Amino acid sequence: MNQFQYVRPSKPKAAIDARAKDQNSQFIAGGTNLLDLMKRGVMNPERLIDISRLPLDKLERENNTFRIGSMALNATVADDKQVLEKLPLLAQALNAGASAQLRNMATIGGNMLQRTRCPYFYDTALPCNKREPGSGCGALEGYNRMHAIFGFSDKCIAVHPSDMSVALVALDATVLVSGPKGDRRIPFGELHRLPGDMPQKDTTLEPGELITAVEVPEGPFTKNVHYLKVRERASYAFALVSVAAALQLENNIIKDARLAMGGVAHKPWRLTEAEKSLVGKPATEATFQAAAAIAMQGAKAFKHNAYKLKLGPNAIVQALKNATNVA
Amino acid sequence: MADSTPDSKPENPECGHNATRRQFLKQSSVLTALAFTPGPVVQAAAAEWDEKIAAPFEKVGLKLAVNGKNYKLSVEPRVTLLDLLREQLHLTGTKKGCDYGQCGACTVHVDGKRVNSCLALAVMQDGREITTIEGLAKGDDLHPMQEAFIKHDGFQCGYCTPGQIMSAVACIREGKADSEGEIREFMSGNICRCGAYPNIVAAIQEVKTGGQKV
Numbered sequence: 306m307n308q309f310q311y312v313r314p315s316k317p318k319a320a321i322d323a324r325a326k327d328q329n330s331q332f333i334a335g336g337t338n339l340l341d342l343m344k345r346g347v348m349n350p351e352r353l354i355d356i357s358r359l360p361l362d363k364l365e366r367e368n369n370t371f372r373i374g375s376m377a378l379n380a381t382v383a384d385d386k387q388v389l390e391k392l393p394l395l396a397q398a399l400n401a402g403a404s405a406q407l408r409n410m411a412t413i414g415g416n417m418l419q420r421t422r423c424p425y426f427y428d429t430a431l432p433c434n435k436r437e438p439g440s441g442c443g444a445l446e447g448y449n450r451m452h453a454i455f456g457f458s459d460k461c462i463a464v465h466p467s468d469m470s471v472a473l474v475a476l477d478a479t480v481l482v483s484g485p486k487g488d489r490r491i492p493f494g495e496l497h498r499l500p501g502d503m504p505q506k507d508t509t510l511e512p513g514e515l516i517t518a519v520e521v522p523e524g525p526f527t528k529n530v531h532y533l534k535v536r537e538r539a540s541y542a543f544a545l546v547s548v549a550a551a552l553q554l555e556n557n558i559i560k561d562a563r564l565a566m567g568g569v570a571h572k573p574w575r576l577t578e579a580e581k582s583l584v585g586k587p588a589t590e591a592t593f594q595a596a597a598a599i600a601m602q603g604a605k606a607f608k609h610n611a612y613k614l615k616l617g618p619n620a621i622v623q624a625l626k627n628a629t630n631v632a
Numbered sequence: 633m634a635d636s637t638p639d640s641k642p643e644n645p646e647c648g649h650n651a652t653r654r655q656f657l658k659q660s661s662v663l664t665a666l667a668f669t670p671g672p673v674v675q676a677a678a679a680e681w682d683e684k685i686a687a688p689f690e691k692v693g694l695k696l697a698v699n700g701k702n703y704k705l706s707v708e709p710r711v712t713l714l715d716l717l718r719e720q721l722h723l724t725g726t727k728k729g730c731d732y733g734q735c736g737a738c739t740v741h742v743d744g745k746r747v748n749s750c751l752a753l754a755v756m757q758d759g760r761e762i763t764t765i766e767g768l769a770k771g772d773d774l775h776p777m778q779e780a781f782i783k784h785d786g787f788q789c790g791y792c793t794p795g796q797i798m799s800a801v802a803c804i805r806e807g808k809a810d811s812e813g814e815i816r817e818f819m820s821g822n823i824c825r826c827g828a829y830p831n832i833v834a835a836i837q838e839v840k841t842g843g844q845k846v
């Protein structure tokens with residue numbers, strides 16, 4: 306790992322100032338993604354700003370909204386009784402990610418800002434537009450088994466690896482941000498961006514902006530929810546495809562629906578049209594199949610990830626079945 | 633040597649936080665020329681960086697309690713907790729498998745929580761309590777989990793074992809060991825290349841159902 310300077314401001318404002326003043330600095334929270342990338346030379350900040358002890362780790366509930374501090378640990382949130390009761394989809398998605406040890410280190414803010422697991426991005430000997438703009442996308446014509454089927458560009462076909470983010474986009478979360486220019490709120494679906502011509506930019510955050518919290522409305526999705534993660538082994542692996550499904554049922558008729566996918570795009574992929582198709586229908590396999598077909602419209606595969614065109618809809622149907630106990 | 637003095641010995645005044653800043657001031661003209669203007673100490677004062685500050689190449693003061701013993705240390709910011717334990721404190725029970733958070737061989741407890749010490753910077757653990765595999769037994773009395781691993785042959789080569797045991801103790805304390813399935817899921821951060829998994833699960837189940845305090 307390269308040498309770097311280490312500072313630990315005690316107030317968010319000082320952290321933001323430090324970050325804004327120095328382009329070559331990075332915030333470090335749990336460090337589980339950043340240190341991994343620094344050890345491999347993928348990211349080389351000259352200064353780390355330790356934000357892990359900022360007083361931003363509270364979990365509050367007010368006016369039917371959860372406000373989860375960005376420094377709250379993944380494990381703490383996943384185990385929280387109120388989260389388990391009111392936001393079970395979020396708890397499931399958190400527990401599907403990484404390992405028990407990593408969830409004890411990883412923060413909520415860091416989780417949403419973790420970088421892609423594209424193997425070309427991780428290997429500094431290979432071309433990658435995200436790591437080194439203009440060097441080319443190694444995955445486009447290379448080994449693209451893990452890559453996107455939606456929203457990619459010819460500059461980058463990587464996917465966002467966070468499980469938690471798939472649940473948060475489905476649950477209409479809002480990201481609270483403080484920056485040099487003040488505070489703002491970002492709807493979760495607008496935090497991550499599509500690669501377009503600038504794959505080096507993962508999110509819509511401005512330089513120096515610090516995520517302070519995420520707000521999640523309670524909503525009616527306490528019972529019929531399921532986070533389905535398909536991976537190459539039973540646990541402790543990134544998703545090939547994942548699905549966050551949440552339904553509100555009344556006499557087996559779907560009153561409201563939320564659906565999002567992971568492992569398919571540069572951002573957590575909300576399936577709004579498929580959601581609409583579910584509302585007003587009975588919770589049956591036929592309804593779910595029809596929604597899955599709508600969800601997959603416009604999907605396009607590369608040489609090694611065509612399996613996702615089949616796995617995707619199957620995973621959607623299975624997640625909806627699991628959420629509703631339809632056999 | 634002076635880098636790892638247990639508390640019983642006289643404190644090394646150069647290791648305290650203030651001393652760090654003093655040392656820093658001594659060197660800051662050189663560093664300013666090297667890396668940044670104005671000097672970070674000045675910036676620190678302006679921006680209320682009232683805690684740690686360290687330049688590249690400079691060691692930072694750090695207090696840790698490891699297995700019940702207090703240490704005043706000084707480390708480079710880039711040193712991981714794993715390397716600190718192994719290289720500076722010579723606690724080599726904690727293993728380095730992958731160094732990237734993928735295997736769990738480096739699992740230790742920080743303030744009672746199991747973590748991968750290879751992905752934790754030592755400087756970020758200032759003031760915390762660390763327990764390693766060396767700190768689990770009480771004198772000559774092995775921890776019940778250590779006993780159970782021996783009884784059930786929970787290892788072959790033994791390389792993953794310290795991490796498995798630290799993780800297993802935490803798994804029970806977290807209340808995540810109620811069934812074989814739950815144990816397997818919540819122990820999935822510990823890889824065993826020898827494939828001793830069935831015996832590891834059996835050891836954990838025995839300790840769990842045995843009702844001993846872990």
Ligand SMILES: Cc1cc2nc3c(=O)[nH]c(=O)nc-3n(C[C@H](O)[C@H](O)[C@H](O)COP(=O)(O)OP(=O)(O)OC[C@H]3O[C@@H](n4cnc5c(N)ncnc54)[C@H](O)[C@@H]3O)c2cc1C
Nearest residue numbers: 334335336337338339402403412414415416418467468516
């Ligand atoms: C072996 C392994 C397996 C994994 N498996 C999974 C998995 O299956 N599913 C999954 O979802 N994840 C997985 N992960 C990733 C893990 O979830 C992330 O590394 C973790 O969530 C990142 O959180 P952190 O606090 O450690 O972030 P850090 O590493 O500290 O930070 C990540 C990035 O976010 C920035 N940052 C952090 N906090 C803030 C903030 N509040 N405001 C602004 N910027 C900020 C940092 O500057 C940095 O660039 C895995 C990781 C490993 C090592």
Ligand code: SF4
Nearest residue numbers: 423425433442461462
């Ligand atoms: S897919 Fe994106 S991250 Fe992967 S090599 Fe191409 S540009 Fe890099």
Ligand code: FES
Nearest residue numbers: 729730731736750
């Ligand atoms: S050495 Fe830390 S997880 Fe492998």
Ligand code: FES
Nearest residue numbers: 788790824825826
């Ligand atoms: S006993 Fe050999 S790696 Fe687990």
